[in-house]
Amino acid sequence: RTRRSILEYREHVVAEPSTPRRLHFDFVGAVLWLVRILALLAVVIGAFVSLSSGRLSLEAWLNFVVIGIGQGAIYALIALGYTMVYGVLGFINFAHGEVFMSGAMVGAFTANGLAQVGMWSANPFLSLLIVLLVAMVTSTLVAVLLERVAYRRLRNAPRLIPLITSIGASFFIQYAFLGLFGAQTRTYPSLSILEGSFSIGGLTIGYGEALVIGAAVVMMFGLYLFVERTRAGRALRAVAEDKEIAALMGVNVNRTIVLTFAVGGAMAGAAALLFGVVFRTVFFFSGFLFGIKAFTAAVLGGIGNIFGAMLGGLTLGVFESVGPSLVLTGLGIPSAHQLKDVVAFLALVLVLIFKPTGLLGERLSEERA
DSSP states (O other): OHHHHHHHHHHHHHHSOOOOOOOOOOHHHHHHHHHHHHHHHHHHHHHHHHHHHTOSOHHHHHHHHHHHHHHHHHHHHHHHHHHHHHHHHSSOOTTHHHHHHHHHHHHHHHHHHHHHTTHHHHSHHHHHHHHHHHHHHHHHHHHHHHIIIIIGGGTTSOTHHHHHHHHHHHHHHHHHHHHHHOSSOEEOOOOGGGSOEEEETTEEEEHHHHHHHHHHHHHHHHHHHHHHHSHHHHHHHHHHHOHHHHHHTTOOHHHHHHHHHHHHHHHHHHHHHHHHHHTOEEOTTHHHHHHHHHHHHHHHHOTTOHHHHHHHHHHHHHHHHHHIIIIITTTTOSSGGGGHHHHHHHHHHHHHHHOTTOSSOOOOHHHHO
């Protein structure tokens, strides 16, 4: 009987005339593809005009890339704090830029104090190490205090509430430093050992840029070993995967979340010293723009992905350094180098148009377990 019913159903379906499918026009998809094509054409045309004009030599272009990598390394270290907190708690800590600024400000006072007693010039490597430790400790303390005072009671609240709280905490830290240290710019003292340069295959690299790139690589590699090879790193990944299951398996969730903020703060403190070496000036509002760019780098690489934050920071730095001369100048846009911030955010828009999840995206649960 069942077989007879199936045969009758098949005959009924075959007997019915097939209805033609209606063509559905996706207007939004068409607009996105048009934007992709126009953006790609603009980049290709601008790059072709710039390169074919012979305005800059190959060495100059390579120097732009090296400068971009150095600046992108700072973005990457700050972006690690954004992506780690998002991976564990699922919200964006917009006060992380001020965590970076606090380390840079206190580091500037420490560096000037060492310069006054003559240690900054007499023993520069030990002085840099002292300032690095002071900046990292300061940023770590600020990050941990933020978690304890502002965020801990909001873990189970809707995501919009901790997001708004983080914006308020950002303004609070900014104006706390304004009240304590004033609005004037603080300057890091110069170091003679970082003023020279060396050449590799015709490529000129400044000692300051080499220090920034080398220190950033060491910090990132150390973070990789910590997250992937240590027990605390495994606990961090477990809490990021599922807090309730991690707690049932004996993981101290509160301690792990505090550790996440502490590690992110330490990376921001390391970036603060590198920022002082490269830019040398800092004031109470310095964390805002660099924080926004570091958040952009985290989104660019794939928010919640540690390797994505590293790659996104380096990519953003190179875009910001090379883009004005390579694309904007080729398109005939005046004052191209004054638009480097615009290039940075346009790079984010272009990458997200072609790959909405970022360069690497968020790793799957099976990969993170």
